[in-house]
Amino acid sequence: MKPTKKLSRSFYTRPALTVARDILGKYIIRVYRGRKIIGKIVEVEVYYSAKDRASHAFGGKVTERNRAEYLVGGHVYIYLVYGLHWQFNISTGPEGHPECLLVRAVEPVQGLRDREASGPGKFCKVFKLNKSFYGEDLTESKSLWLEDNPEKVKIKKGPRIGIDYAGPHWAKIPWRFFVKDNPYVSK
């Protein structure tokens, strides 16, 4: 692989649905103990606006946990579910607008075993991501950032996972984007 260019603010400040399609195929780089862990993003979900019943920001709610979702595009929103799994999100759009992308799976590129980064909890585990990255700026960080990849990928979309509680409308809306036929997309 040939990582080219670190993605800058203007990549992330576009609307979440635009960034979601564009981010597929991009590289995510984590520097951990002097080693680079690299994955290619193959699956994300969009959580968009205060109207999204599946979003932690539904109704414009702001809490100590979800405030990073409102940061200008390019910041990390990370939180724990079920007491043991971390969920890594990237804020998108302008400051003050609650929208983000949940990274659900990456394809191993460097420093990873086969399929160990498929699934949002597993991705965080192998990329060594936790609360210490809360609010981290991906355009400034020395330990976590994204790089461009000129390769074009074929994109498919479908309903988001695990949000039946949000009711039939929001549970069915196709805001999960993934690379067509890629074996590293979560099952």
Next chain:
DNA sequence: TGTCCGATATCCT
């Protein structure tokens, strides 16, 4: 394919 459940931060009453 389905169900069970871990282990706890966070939100709400």
Next chain:
DNA sequence: GGATATCGGACAT
């Protein structure tokens, strides 16, 4: 103080 959560692994069916 109690309920719940953007999951994943294990094991039965």
